[in-house]
Amino acid sequence: MLSRNECRVQETTTFLEDMRPVNVATVSTRCVQYLNIQFTNTMRPYGHPILPSLFCIYAVLTGSILSAQNTPDRRLSCSMLVFEDLHYVNFSTSFSCPSYAFRCKYGACIDRNFKCDGKRDCIDGSDENLPECKGHVTTGSGSNCPSDHFKCKSGECIDSTSTCDGTKECKDGSDETHDLCKQNKCPSFLFKCKYGACVTKDSKCNGVKNCADGSDEDQCHTVTTVVTPIHKPSQTRPPTHPSTHPPSYPPSNKPTPAPLPPIKNKKCTVPNAEGSVYTYSNNNQTLLSPGTKVNQYDFILENCKANYYQAGPARVRGCMDNEVWTPVFTDILCLKMCSPMMSDSLNLLCTFNGDITSCSKPSQPGTKLKPSCKPTHSLPNAQDETPIELTCQQDGQWSGQLYKCVPDCGRLFINSMPLISNGNLTRYGEAPWNTGVYRANTNNSFDLICGASLISPNLAVSAAHCFWQDGQTEKIIENKGLYKVAVGKFTRGIDIKDNEFTQIVDVERIHIESKYYGSSGFHAEDIAVIVLPIKVTISIAVSPVCVDWKVRYSEQNGATGLIVGWGKTENAVLSSKLLQAKLPYIDHMTCRNMYTNGFELFVTSDKFCAGSKIGQGVHEGDSGAGLTFVHSNLYYLAGVVSVKDPNTNDSIAVFTDVGQHVSWLRNIYLNYSNDNISRTIKLLH
Template structure:
C-alpha cells in the first residue's frame, strides 16, 4: 500500500514538471508576454509595478520605458516606466518594482534627508557623494547624467535612490533609473544611459540582441609561465633588450613598466616548466601621483601605507596609501576633522585635499616694557610685522622698510620702498629679502625666531608715480618665493574693506598702533600707540595731502621714523567672521611719508588708506589662497 502511494505521488510530480516544462518552452500567444526565462504571462500584467515573471523581466526599463507616454494622470509613473495607482507616490507602500515611488529624496522629511545626505557623503565634502569604491564625486557635475561616473560598474551615481525622483526637462530623455540625458541621444545605437534604457528594443523598434555561448579558448599565454592581467602586465624583454610576447615558455626575462606604473617584484626572473624562478610574478601597478596633491601652506599631511608611516614627499604612492590632514599653525577648519585622501586601485586619489581657513590679527602675549620711543616688545605682539631688506652692495643686505604679512607668501608695504624714481618703475624683485619675526633691525643681528624669504614679484598700485604725484597710491604688494610657516611670532594681519563712509576716509580717533624699530641702542622692535585723523583734518597741516591718505597722531616722543615707513597702522575691532576670539587686529593704513635717514616725522604721520585699493589687495590674497594654500 505504501509503495503504491509512493509511486502515485512520483507519477504526479513527473506530470507537473513535464507540463510546466512544456509551458515554458511553448511559444506565448499574442495576448501574452514572454518572460526572459521562457514563461508566459498576460499582457495586462506587464509594467504594472508587480513582478509577475519569475525573473522580474516584465518590470524592467528595457520592457517598460516605451510605455511612459501612455501613463497619464491620475496614474503614477514609476521611474523605469511602469504605470501604477495614482496614490502610489509616498503612500508608505512600494507600488513600483524599483521603489521609485518611495525614495527618501522624493518622500523623506528634513531629518530623513539630512541622514541620507550624511550617509551619501561619507567622508567626502559637503557637495560630494562617496561611491562604493571610495572615490568622491561632485554632486553638481556627476549625478544622474546617464554615465557611471563612479567607474566601478555599480552605477551608484545613477541609482534610483539618487535619481528616481527627478523630473527631466521636456527636451531630454529620462533613463530608467531617473538620470537625464539629451533627447537626441535616445535610439542612436549606443547606450548613453547606464541601464541601456535609451536603446530599449520596444522604444527604438529594434530586436533584442541574442548572444550565443562563447566557445572556451585557452589563451596562448597560459601555455607558458603565468603573467598578470593585461593592465598589470609588465613589458617583457630578453637579455638582448628585444621585446617578448606571450607565451613565455623558457628563458630569462627582464621586466619593466610603462611611465606612471611601478614594478612590484624582481626585475629579472627565469621561466622553466611553466614556473618563474621568483616567488611572486612581477607586475606593474599604477601608483598615485602626489605632485601638487598634498601641497598647500594651510595643511600638513600625514601618510600611511599598510599601517606604517611613509614619507609624504615621495612622488608616487601605492594603492591603499591613506593621507590624513591637519590644519597648519595659524589655520582652522569648521569641520571636526579634515577628510582623508586614499590612493585607489588604478592609481587615482579618491578626493582632493581640502584647504583650511586662515586665522589673522591674533597675538600671543601682551606688551613687556616701556622704552624711549614707544613700547619695546617681543615678536609675538606684532607677528605680522616684517622687515624689507635690499641687496645694495656686494657684501650684505641693508634695511629698507617695514611691511605687514597678509598671507604666508604676501606682504603689503609702501610703493616708495620698492620704486626707482630715476627710471619710474619697481626695482628688480630679486634684490629684496623679507624677514619675519625680526627683533633687531640690523640684518646681521639675528635671533632664533627669525625666518626669511626672497621676493619673486612686486605689484605696484596702478597710477603710482612717486614724488612726481606726491606719493598718490603709495602701496605695493610683494609676492614671496616660498610661503612663511606661521608660528607664535609669525602671523598675518586682518584686512576688511568697507562699503560706505570708510571707503573714502578713515574716521577720526581710531585708537591703534604701528610697529617699527627704535633709532637708539640696538634698534629693537617696538610699537607706537597712535590715533587716526581723517583726511579733512590732515589738510590743515598738510595742504598738499592726497585724497587716498589719512594721518595718525602720536604723543610724546613716540614718533614715526624712517624705519617705520611701509609698516602698517592697525587697530582692534570686532569681527564675527571668526568662530572664536572675535576681537582681532585689522590693518587700516600703510605709513607713507619717509623722512630722511634716521629722522623722525612730526607728531602727525601720513598713511595710505588701504580702502582705496580693495581690488588689487583682494585679488592678490585670493590668488595666494587659490594657488598655494
C-alpha cells in the same frame, strides 16, 4: 637513447645539516625536450611557486647551482635517465669530496650512507660494487623498510614513488599490478596503462614497452620491433661537483627505438605588465623589454619599477614546451603607488597598517591619509572642518582630493608682553605680518630701507616711496636682484636668522599705485604691493594681516592701533631690534587742520594721521610699516606709514588709508594669490 626522464622533489622530514649544492654542466636540448616529468610535489625556489620539473630543467640548461635550501623540504633530487653514453654530463675528477661523502669512480660525490644500500646512486654503480657490499640484502620484513618505501610481496624494499610507473622493480612484479594501480590517476600529460600505471605520453607507439603490460604499444598501426626493457635503471642523485671528463660505462644491449623528431626552436614572449621589469633569472643586469623573444627553457625574473609597490617577492617563470610561461601568475605583482601628498595649509597624517608613514613620498596601496587645517589656517568663510580620510587605492589613485585651508589673518599666536620713539621691544609672533624690506648696497650686502605688511603668503603691502626715484615713470618694477624681504625677523640685520621661522626671500616685482608721482604729487597714493616668487611658510611667527575688503570698519578718533618697526628711537638712532608702539587714530580733516605751514598739502585725500604730541610714534626708518586696528578680535591693516612733518618734534605721522585703495589691491590679490603666482603683468591691467 633516451628512455625515461624524471625530476622529483622527495618529501622528507629529515634535513641534512650541510646541504650540498649540485652543479650540472651541459646538457643536450634534445634530451631536455623529452623531459616529460612526473610532478610529485610543488616547490618554491626563491620564494615563488614553480613546478619541480621547471627547476630541474633550469638547473640542467643553465648550469646554475641548485641548493636544497631553495626547496620547501630542503632536499632536492633531479634524476634523469639520458643517452646511453652519458657523454653530455661531465664531472670533475680533480675535485675532492667532503668527508661525509663517498666519491664515485667518475668523480661525483654522494652521501656516504648511500653506499651498499642496494641502489645505484653513482651512475656507474661504483657505490654498489664495493667489496663491503657483498652479501648486502635488500629484502627484509616490513619493519626494516623505510617509511617512504614500498614492500614488495617478494620481500624487496623499493622507493614508493617507483610503483605504478610502468617498470617492474619488484622481482614478482607486485609494484605494477592492477590491484595496486587501478585507482591511480594520471595527469593529462601522461599516458595511462590499462592496469593503471602512468608513463610519458610519447611512450605510446614508440616501439618500446613502457607499460608493464605493454598496453602502450597496443593498437599501433606502425610495424616496429617492440622491446621490453630488462631492467629499470635506478634513480640517481645529482652529482655534487662539476667535472671535465665523462665517465665510461659498459655497453648497453638495449635496442634503439625510432629516431627522435627534429626540435623546433620554440620561444616565449616577455609579458607587458605595467610596473614590471624582467631580467634573465641568472643575469639580473640585462633588462628584457616587453615583446622580447626568450628561448625555450630560459627563465626570467619579474621585479617592479621605482614608484611601484611590489606586492610579493620577485617571481620566476620558465619558457616551456608549449611556448607559454610556467607557472602562470594571475595576480598582479607591481601595484601603482599613490603620488606624494604635500600641503602648505594642512597637517597630513599618513598610516599604513597602523604605522605612521611619510605622506611626502609615494604611498603604497592601503595607506590612509587624514588631513586637518594647520593651527595657523582655517577653512574659507569660517566653515567647520569635518574630519575626512583618504585611502591609496590599488590603481595608484587616492580615494579623494585634499581641501585647502586659508591662512588666518590678523591673529597673534604668542601672548604679548608690556612693551619708534619711546617704543618697547617686541618678540616674534607679536606682529607676525611684519616684513622687512631690504635693498642691495655697494658692499654686496643689503640694508633695511622700509617695513611692509604681509597680506597673503606671497604679497606684502608697503609704501610706494620706498621704491621710487626722481624721474621714474614705471609703475611695475621688475626686480633684478635689488630687493629682498624678510619675515619672522626680530633683529635688523638681514644676515641674522633670528629663529626657525625666519625666511629671506627675493622680490619678483613691485606694483606701485598708478597715480603715485612721488614728492611732486605730494605723495598721494603712496602705496605699493610687493610680489614674491614663492609663498612663504605660514607659522606662529609668520602669518598675514587682515584686509577689510568690504570696507566695513571705520576708526574713531582716539582709537589706538598697533605698529612695529626698526625706525629711529627717541635717541635718533636706528633700532637694532624690532619695536612696537600703540598710536591713537586721527581722521583726515582733523589731521589736515593741524598743519598751517604748508605740510597740509601732503595730507592728501587718501591720508589719515596717528600719533600724539608726546609719547610713542614713528620716525625715519619706519616708512611702509603697517598700522593695524582690532575688529572682531582680528587685526586689520588700516594704514601704511607715508610721511612726517620734518619741522615738528612730535610723534604724529601721516598714513596712506588702505581702505581707499581696496579695489586696486583686490585686482593684484586675485591675480597673485592663486596657485599660479607667476602670471604675466598683462593680466593685471
